[in-house]
Amino acid sequence: xxxxxxxxxxxxxxxxxxxxxxxxxxxxxxxxxxxxxxxxxxxxxxxxxxxxxxxxxxxxxxxxxxxxxxxxxxxxxxxxxxxxxxxxxxxxxxxxxxxxxxxxxxxxxxxxxxxxxxxxxxxxxxxxxxxxxxxxxxxxxxxxxxxxxxxxxxxxxxxxxxxxxxxxxxxxxxxxxxxxxxxxxxxxxxxxxxxxxxxxxxxxxxxxxxxxxxxxxxxxxxxxxxxxxxxxxxxxxxxxxxxxxxxxxxxxxxxxxxxxxxxxxxxxxxxxxxxxxxxxxxxxxxxxxxxxxxxxxxxxxxxxxxxxxxxxxxxxxxxxxxxxxxxxxxxxxxxxxxxxxxxxxxxxxxxxxxxxxxxxxxxxxxxxxxxxxxxxxxxxxxxxxxxxxxxxxxxxxxxxxxxxxxxxxxxxxx
Numbered sequence: 001x002x003x004x005x006x007x008x009x010x011x012x013x014x015x016x017x018x019x020x021x022x023x024x025x026x027x028x029x030x031x032x033x034x035x036x037x038x039x040x041x042x043x044x045x046x047x048x049x050x051x052x053x054x055x056x057x058x059x060x061x062x063x064x065x066x067x068x069x070x071x072x073x074x075x076x077x078x079x080x081x082x083x084x085x086x087x088x089x090x091x092x093x094x095x096x097x098x099x100x101x102x103x104x105x106x107x108x109x110x111x112x113x114x115x116x117x118x119x120x121x122x123x124x125x126x127x128x129x130x131x132x133x134x135x136x137x138x139x140x141x142x143x144x145x146x147x148x149x150x151x152x153x154x155x156x157x158x159x160x161x162x163x164x165x166x167x168x169x170x171x172x173x174x175x176x177x178x179x180x181x182x183x184x185x186x187x188x189x190x191x192x193x194x195x196x197x198x199x200x201x202x203x204x205x206x207x208x209x210x211x212x213x214x215x216x217x218x219x220x221x222x223x224x225x226x227x228x229x230x231x232x233x234x235x236x237x238x239x240x241x242x243x244x245x246x247x248x249x250x251x252x253x254x255x256x257x258x259x260x261x262x263x264x265x266x267x268x269x270x271x272x273x274x275x276x277x278x279x280x281x282x283x284x285x286x287x288x289x290x291x292x293x294x295x296x297x298x299x300x301x302x303x304x305x306x307x308x309x310x311x312x313x314x315x316x317x318x319x320x321x322x323x324x325x326x327x328x329x330x331x332x333x334x335x336x337x338x339x340x341x342x343x344x345x346x347x348x349x350x351x352x353x354x355x356x357x358x359x360x361x362x363x364x365x366x367x368x369x370x371x372x373x374x375x376x377x378x379x380x381x382x383x384x385x386x387x388x389x390x391x392x393x394x395x396x397x398x399x400x401x402x403x404x405x406x407x408x409x410x411x412x413x414x
Contacts (some may be wrong), residue, residue, distance in 0.1 A: 012084040027150045031374035032056055032384075035358055036091060039368040053397035054370045055385045056400045058195060058342065060259040062314075064296070065307040068258070070273040071299035072292040080291050083108075086283040087269070087275075088116025095301050098271045101325040102231055102239040105205070113271040115279050116289050116297075120225045120253035120266035125151045127249045127268060128187060131219050132157035136186035139218075142376035143170060143176055143344065143382070144193045148221075157186065163378030169335030170197040170344065170378070174205040178212040187318045191223040192235045196384040197344045198337020219274075224251045228257040228308075230339035231316050233366040239269075256340075258308055258384045265289055265297040300384050315341050318387040318394060325398045331405050341388045345401075348381030350408055360408075365400040 018027060035056045043050040075081075087093065090110065097110035108114065123145065132138055134156035140148055142161045152159040162180045164170040172192070181188060188209060192201040201209075213220050222238035238246045253266030268278060282288075300308075301414040319336070322343050327333045331349040350357050354371035361367045361383070372382030385401075387394055403409075 003347055023156060026153055029148055029184075030150075032146075032370045033356065035362065035370060038359070041360060042053060042362065045149065051366055052362070053367045053389070053393050053400065055387075055389060055394075055397050058256070058372045058386055058388065059261045060115045060256065060341075060388050061310060061390060062259040062307075062311045064259050064263070065300075065304075067303050068260070068299045069295045071303075072263075072296040072333060074294035080295060080384060081288040082291065083117075083289045084291050084294060086288055087111075087114065087279050088289060089291070089298070092116060092294050092298045092301075093267075095298055096269065099301075100239075100250070103250075104239045108269060109272065113275055114267060114269050115275050115282060116294060117266045117268060117282065118286050118289055119225065119255060119264045120251050121147055122282070122286065123251040123253070123266045123268040123278075124148055124221065125154075125220075126281050127221050127251065127270075127274075128152055128157065129155045129281055130274055130277045131249075132186040135184070137182070137184045139177060139180045139185055139188040140376070141172065141189065141191075141194075142377045143194070143196050143372065143379035144189065144191060145223075146237050146374055146376060148189050148223075149376055158184075159203045160185075161377040163376075164197075164199070166346075166378055166381075169196070170199050171200055171335075172201045172205050177209050179309065181212050181216055181218060183216065185213070185216050185218040187219040187221050189221050189223065190238060191226075193230055193337070193339025195226060195340055196342050196370070196372075196379070196382075198340045198342055199335070199337070200230060200232075200338040203236050203241055206236060206238050207241045210238060210244070213392050214242070214244045214247045220248050223246060224250060224252050225256055226340040227252070229312060229341065231319060232338055235339065249274065254297045258297075258309060260296070260300060263290075263293045263296055264289075265293050312337070315387065318389075318391065319343075320395060321391065322385070322387045322398065325395070329398075329402045330411055331409050332401075341386055343385045343387060344379075345383045345385055346381060347383050347405075350405065352378055354382060361401065361404055365404045367397045367400045 093110035093114040097108040099107040137158045138152040149159045239248045249270040254260040333346045354373045358371040370384040372379035
């Protein structure tokens with residue numbers, strides 16, 4: 001593949017433009033998407049002969065189960081194509097409230113403590129805008145999914161990135177997070193399992209972080225989108241570990257657990273006074289979530305769970321394969337992910353930034369990966385590889401990565 005490794009270097013450089021707000025110009029394009037666009041250009045140029053292995057996106061390769069799809073069709077056929085309540089379909093909120101009640105050990109009111117959003121990403125966006133004033137701080141342990149960092153900036157808040165220790169495989173360190181919480185803290189992000197590292201917060205770590213946040217009257221925004229995709233014990237819900245759950249906002253979605261990324265159905269549960277404000281913002285942005293998609297989500301949550309259990313089992317098997325294969329490679333290392341479907345691979349032995357390494361891997365070896373620098377402080381020197389792909393393509397992609405490592409570091413295969 002004949003491409004300059006400098007291709008696409010203008011991505012992410014916001015030029016001064018007095019016609020656009022400064023806060024929007026400060027936001028950089030998400031580098032995961034940058035890699036996808038670069039790969040798309042390669043594929044377009046090759047006219048179908050590129051044979052790229054896509055490991056950049058966090059998207060299950062499984063199809064949405066037929067009963068879930070049929071639920072959306074049936075809803076549409078029966079005329080369920082109008083607006084729902086801004087907060088979402090009542091019956092869907094009831095199903096979510098039932099689950100949330102079990103976690104909180106108290107009844108959760110579906111009418112006032114649950115809001116349905118356009119994916120988990122909108123729930124996070126609404127939460128940050130609702131609780132953070134301009135100049136407030138949002139504490140974000142990193143490496144982290146980049147969207148909350150951008151969302152904090154869009155709210156004129158200050159994202160405070162707190163790198164987890166790379167030398168310990170990015171294991172969550174509550175002391176580092178607590179040290180970053182102060183008088184200006186409006187919220188603390190806790191994502192467990194983590195995207196991109198797959199690490200899981202322990203009960204003790206969550207309890208300590210919530211206690212520290214509450215002592216400063218700061219919210220904990222618990223991103224639990226990958227919670228059901230854990231490989232050891234299912235991580236505890238943050239709300240179950242405190243008697244001050246009025247300071248915890250829990251976010252989830254159907255995207256990852258139920259192979260429904262394109263359906264765009266997420267939700268947030270939290271105290272009535274905060275959810276009311278989220279609903280107000282939501283009404284001014286997207287009004288409500290696609291109505292047939294909400295019926296699909298209801299079927300996913302309340303219908304047969306076997307298809308999702310099978311998907312989870314497949315991810316578990318792939319995790320074992322990917323971890324073992326990476327451990328066998330020279331000059332790279334990875335900590336076994338405890339959840340989600342990513343391997344965060346240390347490639348710091350290779351020359352250049354993680355973006356430069358990702359581009360060489362794409363242009364010279366045909367593998368699309370997400371550069372570690374996309375995930376904030378501490379991510380540099382790594383690549384995120386998604387194992388939400390079939391075993392054959394994973395093997396091909398990892399073989400190509402090893403070929404790159406051996407070629408660049410002068411070590412031939414045995």
